[in-house]
Amino acid sequence: MFRVIFLELLKLVLRLLAIAVGIRVPSHKQPILALPWGNHWKLFGHHYPYLRVYFMPASRVRYGWQEITLEPWPVPDFPNVRPISEAEQKGQAVICVILAHTLRGAQAAISYWQKSGFTVEEIVVVYGGRETDFTELQHGQKFHVNDVRLRVNPAPSKKQSYQGVFRAVAPFLLARKEVGYVLFVEYDLIPIWGNIKERLVELISGRGADGLFAYLCRVDQTNAPHYLYHLSDPNFERAWEKISRREEKRVVLQAFGACSFLTREAWLAYAEVQIPTQIYLEIEIPTTLHHLGFRVRPFPHVWCQYLTVGEITKWKLQQAKRDKAPWVHPIKV
Numbered sequence: 001m002f003r004v005i006f007l008e009l010l011k012l013v014l015r016l017l018a019i020a021v022g023i024r025v026p027s028h029k030q031p032i033l034a035l036p037w038g039n040h041w042k043l044f045g046h047h048y049p050y051l052r053v054y055f056m057p058a059s060r061v062r063y064g065w066q067e068i069t070l071e072p073w074p075v076p077d078f079p080n081v082r083p084i085s086e087a088e089q090k091g092q093a094v095i096c097v098i099l100a101h102t103l104r105g106a107q108a109a110i111s112y113w114q115k116s117g118f119t120v121e122e123i124v125v126v127y128g129g130r131e132t133d134f135t136e137l138q139h140g141q142k143f144h145v146n147d148v149r150l151r152v153n154p155a156p157s158k159k160q161s162y163q164g165v166f167r168a169v170a171p172f173l174l175a176r177k178e179v180g181y182v183l184f185v186e187y188d189l190i191p192i193w194g195n196i197k198e199r200l201v202e203l204i205s206g207r208g209a210d211g212l213f214a215y216l217c218r219v220d221q222t223n224a225p226h227y228l229y230h231l232s233d234p235n236f237e238r239a240w241e242k243i244s245r246r247e248e249k250r251v252v253l254q255a256f257g258a259c260s261f262l263t264r265e266a267w268l269a270y271a272e273v274q275i276p277t278q279i280y281l282e283i284e285i286p287t288t289l290h291h292l293g294f295r296v297r298p299f300p301h302v303w304c305q306y307l308t309v310g311e312i313t314k315w316k317l318q319q320a321k322r323d324k325a326p327w328v329h330p331i332k333v
Contacts, residue, residue, distance in 0.1 A: 050222035073218035082293035090180035094197045100187035101129040109187040116191035126165045143168040159278040166271035182267045186258045188330040209297040211262045213255030216298035220252035235277040244291035253286040266294045
């Protein structure tokens with residue numbers, strides 16, 4: 001109890017210090033507290049969009065002082081640089097790939113996504129739980145993934161990977177040329193819209209993208225916690241050099257991992273590629289697709305505003321509907 005009270009008081013003191021002497025960044029509502037600490041500086045608090053540090057241009061030569069500022073990268077908007085000859089003629093059908101690790105969660109998710117417009121045949125379940133439960137799951141399109149990197153906990157520090165999920169679905173996708181798009185969701189993402197397939201295809205086509213991600217942002221040279229943690233791996237910054245089609249080989253992107261919408265080409269390319277070091281999925285998937293030459297873009301803000309809510313209540317679902325959000329996350333079943 002004393003520890004909780006102490007931490008709350010500490011947070012209050014830091015907030016007041018930030019208001020008094022913090023750095024004001026246009027992209028952030030609250031000032032950012034940065035304090036000198038030995039031979040470096042410490043930034044307190046969680047800041048999103050993530051910030052990079054750089055020296056500001058000067059209007060004249062100044063020997064006495066220079067100015068440093070904090071600023072996020074622009075929203076990622078890199079072009080597709082894949083050769084036209086590699087572009088595949090794809091169909092317009094959409095499948096929904098659900099990742100689940102409990103029998104009850106998988107069953108509930110299948111029901112949710114059928115109500116949103118997917119047929120039973122268009123829903124694929126990738127199961128990461130016990131094999132005994134997997135055999136009990138009554139569903140035609142299902143795959144069991146026995147991948148140690150799928151089950152790690154905590155996910156970011158153990159560098160959880162979804163590549164095993166992508167590889168499990170790849171043969172199914174290759175056998176169905178009519179499928180042009182894949183919606184990937186974790187089982188606890190609840191859809192609200194009833195015609196979500198058509199809206200997704202319209203959105204990805206309108207943005208000229210090969211992949212859509214929630215909270216997609218550029219994080220290299222920033223204070224993003226997952227990026228900074230990965231920098232302790234000496235192979236991390238060179239991870240994409242051999243496969244990259246880009247001039248800038250060390251661009252790093254990050255996105256929320258609970259949902260994404262990809263073309264079949266993007267899905268199959270990520271399933272096939274080999275990355276020489278372990279990287280957390282929220283960095284690995286969008287960054288790998290970017291360096292393979294695909295154009296990845298963010299979902300609109302309205303699509304993301306209910307992705308990180310706490311407990312799902314009836315009132316919260318009604319509020320999400322009023323705000324025209326397509327889905328809500330999380331719910332644990």
